[in-house]
Amino acid sequence: MSLIESFKGIVGDVNVSEGQIDRMVYSTDASRQKGVAQLIVWPSSVEQIHKVVMMARRANVAIMPRGAGTGMGNSIPNNDVVVDVSKLNRVLNVEKGFVEAEAGAALQDLNKAIGSQFFPVQPESRKACTIGGMIASNAIGVKALEFGRMANWVEEATIVDGNGLCLKLKGDALKHVIGMEGSTGIIVSAKLKLLEKEGKKSITMLGFNTLTAMQEKLLELRADTLARNIEFLDDICSEMLGFAPKLHLIVEYEGSKGNLKEAEAREVWSAREQLPFLLGQRKHLAADDLLLPLESIPKFLHVLRKDNVPCYGPIGLGIVYPVYRDDNSLAGRFRGLYRQFGAKLGVKYGHGRRKHTVPEEKARRVLELKAHYDPKNLFSRGKLI
Numbered sequence: 597m598s599l600i601e602s603f604k605g606i607v608g609d610v611n612v613s614e615g616q617i618d619r620m621v622y623s624t625d626a627s628r629q630k631g632v633a634q635l636i637v638w639p640s641s642v643e644q645i646h647k648v649v650m651m652a653r654r655a656n657v658a659i660m661p662r663g664a665g666t667g668m669g670n671s672i673p674n675n676d677v678v679v680d681v682s683k684l685n686r687v688l689n690v691e692k693g694f695v696e697a698e699a700g701a702a703l704q705d706l707n708k709a710i711g712s713q714f715f716p717v718q719p720e721s722r723k724a725c726t727i728g729g730m731i732a733s734n735a736i737g738v739k740a741l742e743f744g745r746m747a748n749w750v751e752e753a754t755i756v757d758g759n760g761l762c763l764k765l766k767g768d769a770l771k772h773v774i775g776m777e778g779s780t781g782i783i784v785s786a787k788l789k790l791l792e793k794e795g796k797k798s799i800t801m802l803g804f805n806t807l808t809a810m811q812e813k814l815l816e817l818r819a820d821t822l823a824r825n826i827e828f829l830d831d832i833c834s835e836m837l838g839f840a841p842k843l844h845l846i847v848e849y850e851g852s853k854g855n856l857k858e859a860e861a862r863e864v865w866s867a868r869e870q871l872p873f874l875l876g877q878r879k880h881l882a883a884d885d886l887l888l889p890l891e892s893i894p895k896f897l898h899v900l901r902k903d904n905v906p907c908y909g910p911i912g913l914g915i916v917y918p919v920y921r922d923d924n925s926l927a928g929r930f931r932g933l934y935r936q937f938g939a940k941l942g943v944k945y946g947h948g949r950r951k952h953t954v955p956e957e958k959a960r961r962v963l964e965l966k967a968h969y970d971p972k973n974l975f976s977r978g979k980l981i
């Protein structure tokens with residue numbers, strides 16, 4: 597029996613496709629890089645996922661789990677069978693302090709289901725991204741300085757591994773799946789921690805004409821225990837959002853230290869959330885996710901400004917996103933400079949097959965974990981290692 601017929605036997609005829617259009621759609625993600633999807637399977641239960649994995653094991657074909665495909669390069673298949681988990685999309689249980697959801701549930705739906713409680717990791721892609729994709733990418737939200745990333749908010753994750761075992765991971769074992777970009781197993785559901793509600797906050801927006809002045813303030817703010825989030829906009833991004841064409845720091849404070857009224861603060865955050873889309877409209881689509889040593893930030897931003905490359909990001913964490921145009925060669929030139937600034941790539945979007953960005957220690961760890969969870973190397977071949 598052919599591979600496609602075998603998968604049809606598991607998930608039904610309409611839930612498998614090797615059609616040209618489907619393969620084209622699934623050969624890429626939000627980064628628009630191109631890979632090859634061999635065929636696509638849409639299981640709708642854990643049992644079907646288990647059977648799909650066992651079939652891939654027998655046939656020795658690579659499989660790549662996929663959520664909403666909003667990844668910026670880490671959900672590009674490499675001739676894999678793409679296992680789209682979007683049919684496992686239920687929010688299973690909400691209680692005080694916790695929510696359980698299937699891996700394909702969109703964050704937006706989870707936000708609605710939890711009512712007045714609050715899930716603190718809210719990436720800009722939250723309208724589409726799924727819980728499984730967020731866990732596998734160890735996603736960070738817009739307010740990352742205060743709330744950290746997914747790893748801080750996952751209580752349990754259930755996976756189907758490459759041996760076909762359905763495992764509930766807790767505590768330290770969660771590290772075997774969080775941020776592993778689907779290379780150790782398919783996440784089928786998770787229990788996440790919730791906050792009762794977001795504490796009272798206020799914001800101030802500070803404008804600067806020079807990088808030196810901004811850096812001085814940034815250092816001061818980093819020492820301020822009430823400053824919970826510090827977000828950077830360069831002059832290009834500021835202007836795009838309708839603010840004065842200056843460098844800006846948006847500072848969110850615990851309590852009422854910030855000087856903007858509540859409605860103004862809401863406007864600032866919602867403008868900020870439009871930024872990736874506005875940049876995209878201007879063909880600035882190639883965003884890099886860089887962690888920079890604090891002392892390198894002004895020098896790096898200075899170089900970007902000379903060539904009008906827009907840049908923004910949670911600078912309080914040392915993270916910035918320069919966003920290159922798709923159609924010019926600046927990106928290559930700047931990427932050549934990253935090492936000299938001590939920048940690390942992959943802090944937000946993961947590494948995917950950008951192997952040169954994976955720290956050696958992580959690659960070693962992934963190999964060890966794969967030997968345990970995926971000895972036949974079925975999952976996401978060539979990612980991270």
Ligand SMILES: Cc1cc2nc3c(=O)[nH]c(=O)nc-3n(C[C@H](O)[C@H](O)[C@H](O)COP(=O)(O)OP(=O)(O)OC[C@H]3O[C@@H](n4cnc5c(N)ncnc54)[C@H](O)[C@@H]3O)c2cc1C
Pocket residue numbers: 625626660661662663664665666667668670671681699700718719720721724725726727728729730731732733734735736737738776777778779781782783784872873944945976
């Ligand atoms: C406009 C825009 C804004 C963004 N903003 C942010 C942001 O603020 N913060 C941030 O962290 N990221 C951001 N991203 C990147 C992306 O949205 C996140 O990484 C998101 O968590 C991916 O979720 P997804 O469901 O789309 O996963 P996908 O793109 O489908 O997959 C992402 C990775 O997870 C793996 N995966 C998916 N589902 C599973 C599963 N069930 N089991 C195992 N592995 C799985 C895939 O193999 C892949 O490696 C942004 C992207 C865009 C396009």
